[in-house]
Amino acid sequence: MNYESPIVTVDVPLFTLLDRRLHVALGVREKAPEMGKACVTGGYIHTDEDVDDQAAALRILREKVDFVPRYAEQGFTEANRNRDERGWSVSIVWLALADAESLVDLVARRGMKLYDIQDGGANLPEQMAFDHRLLVLKAAERLRSKAAYSTIVAHMLPREFSMSELQGAYEAVRLKPCNAANFRTKILKEQVLAETDMLRSGGRPATGYTLKEPIAYFDRELY
Amino acid sequence: MNYESPIVTVDVPLFTLLDRRLHVALGVREKAPEMGKACVTGGYIHTDEDVDDQAAALRILREKVDFVPRYAEQGFTEANRNRDERGWSVSIVWLALADAESLVDLVARRGMKLYDIQDGGANLPEQMAFDHRLLVLKAAERLRSKAAYSTIVAHMLPREFSMSELQGAYEAVRLKPCNAANFRTKILKEQVLAETDMLRSGGRPATGYTLKEPIAYFDRELY
């Protein structure tokens, strides 16, 4: 027997930190079905040009909103018969991260909007296309759990950041405060940061840091 | 423009512990292409009967090899244009776990075979269908990393197990030994195990344990 093949899309929620709170950039769906509702940037795989799902994710961001994220990784795949009225469909969800400035610029250019998702989705729009509310919440949850033992959150900061900015990023994503003195010593001991120039701020200038590697993993949770 | 939709399959590597070493159960592919090569149990999504990818994974195991795993979860999705000569294809890989006895019985019934994958795939068959070698290795790696901070490995033991069996499971999957006294106190403190009847063994009978919940997560790695 021959079975109808499901529809396959790649959806790419864009995350950043704004005012030390996790935000996601959403657009507005421009065609039926679900026209006019808030949606994650996504699209079909182009079997003639995309070599793999990562290439598809990056092409979709480039073509649809002219954006190159700082970091992207596959999150999870949502696949069921109810998520799209047009039939059984598969969404490969990629998480993309960028600094706030780039995303603020993007949403201004493209008529998109940044939504605070610090409070379990309370500030997401009422109506969202398809199951995109679920996709965003699952992706945020994945980000939270990955943040605990990796340097992934640093990609939502400027390339050079201060220790307190980095701490703020961990706190926002992990949803709990941590002690500045202990945070500093612990992450420095992990040897994942490289020092750069000084950064000016309100008081004493702070040492600037960058990630040595795009992502590093810790043996234990970073509190 | 209208794009050809990729082929979508669900592939389900079956893992267990045999002689305190991680093993995967593989079958033999019975049709072209790649006929005769070792392969992961998998199949197409049946859009008329599967409600979602989990249902598809379980149906495929049931129909193809008449097996119900003890635990299954979505692992990752492999999606590119080179993995199947017939065209751009997507595999949603589900990890399935079972006790050794059930899988030994399964492979005997179905002409499958259990392969030791303790040594990074050195004991996998030379020729495997499609990219199934990669799928198995990636799935095993996912299992290893998840094992560090959860009770997932217990599903590769009998439903009731002794503390030393559980320790052996962690050691096999994590690839490092750990101290019996400390392992015991640490996992008991997590309160994830329930006591059952005594289990007979070579010496003093051991307290039997079962998982309280299908899966529990720890705040820190269990050494």
Next chain:
DNA sequence: ACAATAGTGTCTGTTAGACAGTATTCA
């Protein structure tokens, strides 16, 4: 009694977490 496996108590070095205090900038 002894081999084999299960389970406990205790000690030591390391780490988490709290907190006091010093350093360097701008207004």
Next chain:
DNA sequence: TGAATACTGTCTAACAGACACTATTGT
């Protein structure tokens, strides 16, 4: 000089890890 932010040193309780010891079975 004082407000603001950056950074350091030290103390304590908890935990990781090692290890010696006791307990309960079968032979």
